[in-house]
Amino acid sequence: MNEPTQIKVWDPMIRLFHWALVASFAAAYLSEDDWMSVHVVAGYTLLGLLLFRVVWGLVGPRHARFSDFVRPPWEVMAYLKDLAAMRARRYIGHNPAGAAMILALLISLLLSSLTGLGAYGAEGAGPFKDWFFDLNAVGKEALEEIHEFFANFTLFLVAVHIGGVMLGSLLHGENLVRAMFTGSKRG
Numbered sequence: 001m002n003e004p005t006q007i008k009v010w011d012p013m014i015r016l017f018h019w020a021l022v023a024s025f026a027a028a029y030l031s032e033d034d035w036m037s038v039h040v041v042a043g044y045t046l047l048g049l050l051l052f053r054v055v056w057g058l059v060g061p062r063h064a065r066f067s068d069f070v071r072p073p074w075e076v077m078a079y080l081k082d083l084a085a086m087r088a089r090r091y092i093g094h095n096p097a098g099a100a101m102i103l104a105l106l107i108s109l110l111l112s113s114l115t116g117l118g119a120y121g122a123e124g125a126g127p128f129k130d131w132f133f134d135l136n137a138v139g140k141e142a143l144e145e146i147h148e149f150f151a152n153f154t155l156f157l158v159a160v161h162i163g164g165v166m167l168g169s170l171l172h173g174e175n176l177v178r179a180m181f182t183g184s185k186r187g
């Protein structure tokens with residue numbers, strides 16, 4: 001019997017970006033309480049990765065581009081309805097609900113990183129120290145709370161993202177996680 005054709009979907013930069021993002025978020029989240037130097041390096045790395053992803057979403061190959069996967073809300077809703085009935089169609093790139101989650105993850109990670117830089121500035125360090133060092137104790141506390149909120153919200157989104165990846169893999173009998181390592185999917 002012939003093997004089904006494999007097609008390249010995720011370019012090497014996207015795969016590297018994805019797993020570096022996972023590692024940096026994990027490092028930032030786990031080091032938060034008592035390993036500040038690691039936390040700061042992981043936060044800057046996250047920010048760099050996010051900036052790269054925005055550029056790659058504009059100039060990268062087909063399936064990396066925002067224009068390839070960002071869909072209007074009604075298409076996301078229609079996809080979720082089909083998914084609930086277990087008859088959602090298969091997409092080679094990101095499906096509409098997966099794509100909405102990707103945008104949510106990128107925005108939440110960006111807000112986590114930027115509020116982190118703000119909180120770091122309030123401690124008298126980093127590029128925002130001149131803006132935030134003079135904040136009073138209540139302002140500093142609020143900045144830290146907001147930073148923590150976005151970090152925890154990102155963790156919640158990650159859990160839903162992993163659930164969605166598992167569901168999509170089951171529905172179409174394919175290993176989406178392996179595709180994020182090899183770059184290839186069944187044609």
Ligand code: HEM
Pocket residue numbers: 014017018021022023025026053064093094095098102105106158161162165176177178180
């Ligand atoms: C910190 C944790 C994670 C974050 C922030 C994250 C974020 C993302 C982002 C931004 C994308 C879109 C890739 C792109 O086009 O740029 C993506 C896709 C993907 N992620 Fe994650 N991810 C995380 C953890 C995981 C884990 C643990 C797995 C595996 C179990 C996973 C599996 C996948 C897969 C399979 C895709 C491609 C989905 C598709 O086929 O459309 N992710 N993830």
